[in-house]
Amino acid sequence: MDSPRNPPPLPVMVELAPLPRNQVGPFLILGVDKDSDRETIEAGWAQRLIWARRNQVQTPLEDINWAREMLGDSQRRLLADASSLNIDTTSGTLKRLRQELLAQTGCQPVDAEKPLADYVPAIPMPALEELRQAIAVPQLPGDLPAVGVLLAQMVGDPLDPWEKRDEG
Amino acid sequence: MPDVMQSPAAPPPRADWEKAAGLLEQAARVGNRDSATSYLLAMCYKRLGRNADARTILSRIPEPDANVYLQRGLLAYADKEYPQAEQDFARSWELEPQSYAAGYNLLLAKLCQQKRQDMAAVIDRLLPLVPSPTDQHFLGLLRALLVTDSVASSGLTWDMQQALAKMSPDDEGRIVGMLAGLGQFDIVRPLLQVLTQLRPQSASAWQSFFQISLVQGRELIDRCRWKEAQLVLDPLARLLAKSDGSAGKMDFSCRLVLFNMLGTCACMMQDYELGIGYFRSALELFQKSPEASQRSTSGSRGNPRQVNARGIGQHAWLEQNLALAYEWQGKWDKAEAHWNRYFDQLEYNLADARPGEYLTNLAFEGLNRLSELCTQKERWNAALGFLLRAHKFRPSDADVLERLFHLYEQLRKPEEARKILQRLREVRPNDAQVEIFELNTRNVRDLDDLSAVLNDIRRVQQKHTGNTQVEERISGMIVNLMPFMEKMFEQWTGQVNKVLDQMRRLPSYQINWTMVREVMHDLEEKFYQLRKLAVKTQNLVQGNVRRDLQRLASQCDRKIDQCHSLSE
Numbered sequence: 015m016d017s018p019r020n021p022p023p024l025p026v027m028v029e030l031a032p033l034p035r036n037q038v039g040p041f042l043i044l045g046v047d048k049d050s051d052r053e054t055i056e057a058g059w060a061q062r063l064i065w066a067r068r069n070q071v072q073t074p075l076e077d078i079n080w081a082r083e084m085l086g087d088s089q090r091r092l093l094a095d096a097s098s099l100n101i102d103t104t105s106g107t108l109k110r111l112r113q114e115l116l117a118q119t120g121c122q123p124v125d126a127e128k129p130l131a132d133y134v135p136a137i138p139m140p141a142l143e144e145l146r147q148a149i150a151v152p153q154l155p156g157d158l159p160a161v162g163v164l165l166a167q168m169v170g171d172p173l174d175p176w177e178k179r180d181e182g
Numbered sequence: 183m184p185d186v187m188q189s190p191a192a193p194p195p196r197a198d199w200e201k202a203a204g205l206l207e208q209a210a211r212v213g214n215r216d217s218a219t220s221y222l223l224a225m226c227y228k229r230l231g232r233n234a235d236a237r238t239i240l241s242r243i244p245e246p247d248a249n250v251y252l253q254r255g256l257l258a259y260a261d262k263e264y265p266q267a268e269q270d271f272a273r274s275w276e277l278e279p280q281s282y283a284a285g286y287n288l289l290l291a292k293l294c295q296q297k298r299q300d301m302a303a304v305i306d307r308l309l310p311l312v313p314s315p316t317d318q319h320f321l322g323l324l325r326a327l328l329v330t331d332s333v334a335s336s337g338l339t340w341d342m343q344q345a346l347a348k349m350s351p352d353d354e355g356r357i358v359g360m361l362a363g364l365g366q367f368d369i370v371r372p373l374l375q376v377l378t379q380l381r382p383q384s385a386s387a388w389q390s391f392f393q394i395s396l397v398q399g400r401e402l403i404d405r406c407r408w409k410e411a412q413l414v415l416d417p418l419a420r421l422l423a424k425s426d427g428s429a430g431k432m433d434f435s436c437r438l439v440l441f442n443m444l445g446t447c448a449c450m451m452q453d454y455e456l457g458i459g460y461f462r463s464a465l466e467l468f469q470k471s472p473e474a475s476q477r478s479t480s481g482s483r484g485n486p487r488q489v490n491a492r493g494i495g496q497h498a499w500l501e502q503n504l505a506l507a508y509e510w511q512g513k514w515d516k517a518e519a520h521w522n523r524y525f526d527q528l529e530y531n532l533a534d535a536r537p538g539e540y541l542t543n544l545a546f547e548g549l550n551r552l553s554e555l556c557t558q559k560e561r562w563n564a565a566l567g568f569l570l571r572a573h574k575f576r577p578s579d580a581d582v583l584e585r586l587f588h589l590y591e592q593l594r595k596p597e598e599a600r601k602i603l604q605r606l607r608e609v610r611p612n613d614a615q616v617e618i619f620e621l622n623t624r625n626v627r628d629l630d631d632l633s634a635v636l637n638d639i640r641r642v643q644q645k646h647t648g649n650t651q652v653e654e655r656i657s658g659m660i661v662n663l664m665p666f667m668e669k670m671f672e673q674w675t676g677q678v679n680k681v682l683d684q685m686r687r688l689p690s691y692q693i694n695w696t697m698v699r700e701v702m703h704d705l706e707e708k709f710y711q712l713r714k715l716a717v718k719t720q721n722l723v724q725g726n727v728r729r730d731l732q733r734l735a736s737q738c739d740r741k742i743d744q745c746h747s748l749s750e
Contacts, residue, residue, distance in 0.1 A: 033450060038406070038450065043406070048494075071407075097551060100442060101443050101446050103435050104489055106490065107438070108397070108400055111436075112400065118363035118365075121359075121360045123287040124282065124286050125283070126249070128249045133218050
C-alpha cells in the first residue's frame with residue numbers, strides 16, 4: 015500500500031527539440047508557395063524579419079535569412095523543393111481562398127464627412143463697390159498734346175486753291 | 183455645321199486631390215488656422231492614402247467636433263489601431279449621440295478587439311438610429327449571434343435562437359459577408375462556428391466556417407505555430423469524419439488542403455504517425471476524386487486543375503508528402519515506394535514543365551539527394567536505384583557517373599563498374615582520378631598482375647606529378663595492395679617451412695634433394711620478385727606504409743638467403 019507521504023512520482027514530460035531548419039524547409043519558414051516569384055519571397059522574408067524582431071514568431075532570424083538564401087540560389091531551391099512538404103493543392107486552393115476572403119468588403123466602417131462644399135473661409139472680404147471706390151483714379155489733362163502740333167502743321171502749309179475740288 | 187446646342191455637355195471636372203492639398207497647405211503656411219481648412223486638408227490626405235499626415239492634421243485641430251473624432255477613428259481603424267479607433271468613435275458618439283456612423287463604427291472597432299460583451303450594449307443603443315427596418319433586423323440578428331459563445335451558452339434566449347435558426351438566406355449571407363469581410367479570422371471563426379451549430383443544414387455557413395478556418399490555419403502555419411494551427415483545423419477533420427449534414431459536402435480541394443495542413447502540422451510536431459495518417463487520407467481522397475478517375479481512364483495530360491504553374495501534378499505532391507513523412511519516421515522501405523511514385527509522376531508530366539527543364543532538374547536533384555542519403559545509411563541497392571534514375575535524366579553528369587562507379591564496386595559488380603568507367607573516361611578524358619579508378623577495377627591474382635598494376639600506378643604518378651589528390655589515391659591503393667603482398671609472403675614462407683619440416687623429420691636418404699633444390703630455387707625467385715616490387719613501391723608512398731614495405735623487403739631478404747642456402 016502506498017504511503018501518503020510517498021506519492022507516486024509524476025511522469026516526466028520530455029519536450030522535443032524543434033526540427034532542424036532543413037526539415038522544416040525554406041518554403042514553410044518564409045510562408046511562400048513552391049512556385050513563388052522573387053518578389054513574393056522577398057516580401058515573405060521582410061514580413062518575417064518584422065515578426066521576429068517583435069518576437070511574434072519563434073523562428074530565429076538566422077533561419078529566416080538562411081531560407082531566403084536557399085530560395086535565392088536556383089540549385090538549392092530545387093533541392094529544397096524536392097525535400098519540402100506541400101500544404102496547398104496544385105491549383106492553389108488555399109491561396110485563392112485567402113485572396114478572396116481578404117478582398118471581401120462586406121464589413122467597411124461608415125464614412126460621413128462634413129459637407130463643406132459651400133465652405134467660405136472666415137476671413138473678412140471687402141465689398142466690390144468699396145474696393146472700386148478705394149481706388150484713386152489719376153486726373154487726366156483736358157487737352158491732348160498732339161492736337162496743337164497737328165493744327166500748327168496744317169496752318170503752316172501753303173494753300174493751293176486749285177487743289178480743292180468740289181466733290182459735291 | 184453641328185448645332186452648338188446639341189454638343190454634349192462637358193464632363194464634370196475630376197477631383198485633383200494633389201492640387202487641392204497643395205493649395206490648402208499654402209493657405210496653412212500663410213497663416214490660415216481655420217479648423218475647416220485643416221479638416222479639408224486632412225480629407226485630401228486621406229484620399230491620397232497619406233493616413234499618417236491626415237491623422238497629424240486632425241490631431242492638431244483645436245476643440246475637435248464629432249466628425250473630426252469620427253475621421254480620426256476611421257483613420258486609426260484603417261491602420262488597424264483598433265483601441266485608438268474605439269476611443270475616437272466613442273468620443274464622436276458622445277458628442278453626437280444621433281450619429282449612426284459613429285455608433286456602427288464603434289461596434290466594428292469593438293468587434294475587431296473581440297469585446298463581444300460590450301457590443302450588445304452598443305447595438306441596443308444603435309438600433310433606434312438604424313436608417314431602415316431591414317438594417318434594424320440585421321443588427322438584431324447580429325446581436326443575437328454576438329452575445330453568445332456557443333449554442334449551449336445561457337446568453338442566448340429561445341427567441342434569439344429561433345431568430346437565428348430561421349433567418350433568411352439573404353440575412354445569413356449578409357452576416358457571413360460582414361464577418362468574413364472583417365479580415366480578423368481568429369475573431370470571426372468562433373462566431374461562424376456558432377452559426378453552423380444553429381444552422382447545421384446551411385451550406386453557406388458551413389462553407390464560410392470551413393474556409394475561414396483553413397485561412398486562419400494557414401496564417402498560424404506561416405508563423406510556425408503548428409500546435410495552434412492543429413487546434414484550429416482538427417475540429418474540421420472531425421466534422422468531415424461524421425459526414426452528416428453540410429460538412430460532408432465540402433469542396434474536394436478544401437478537404438485536400440485540410441488533410442495536407444494537418445499532416446504538415448503533425449510532422450512539424452514530430453508526430454509522424456499522425457502526419458502519415460492525414461497524408462494517406464488526402465491521397466485516398468484524391469484517388470476517389472473525379473479528376474483522378476478521369477485521368478486514369480483517359481490518360482489526359484495537362485489538365486489545368488491537375489498541374490500547377492510549373493507543371494507539377496497533384497498526385498506528385500501527395501506522394502511527396504507521404505514519402506517525406508515516412509523518410510523522417512525512418513521507414514525507408516515505405517518511403518522508397520512513395521518516392522518512386524513521386525518521380526514517376528514527375529516523369530509523366532515532363533511535357534507540362536514550365537520552364538521546360540524544371541521537372542527534369544527537380545527530379546535529378548531529388549534523386550541525387552535520396553541516393554546520398556541511402557549511401558550514408560548503407561542501403562546500397564536503394565542508392566543505386568535512385569542514382570540510376572538520376573543518371574537517366576543527365577547521362578553525362580560526371581559526379582553521378584563517379585558515384586555510380588563506386589556503388590557498383592561496393593556491390594561487387596565489376597562489369598557494370600567497368601562500363602560506367604568507360605563512360606566516365608569519355609566525359610573526363612584527361613582526368614587522373616579516372617585512371618586510378620580504372621586501376622582499382624584490376625583483379626590482382628599473382629605477382630605478374632601485381633607487377634603490372636604497380637607499373638601502371640607509377641606511370642600515372644609520373645603523368646600527374648605534384649597532384650596531391652592523385653598521390654593520396656595512390657597511397658590508398660598501395661595500402662589496399664599490402665594485404666595481398668603479405669599474403670603471398672606468408673604463403674611462400676609456409677612452403678619453405680613445410681620443406682624444412684620434412685627435411686628435419688626424414689632421414690637424409692629419403693629426401694629427394696633434387697626436388698628440394700628445385701622448389702627452393704623457385705621460392706627464392708618468387709621472394710626475390712616480391713622484394714623487388716616492395717622496394718620499387720616504397721618510392722611511391724610515405725609514412726607507415728613505407729615502413730611496412732621496408733619490413734617486408736628485409737623479411738624477403740632473409741627468406742632469399744634461406745632458400746638460396748637450400749637450393750645449392
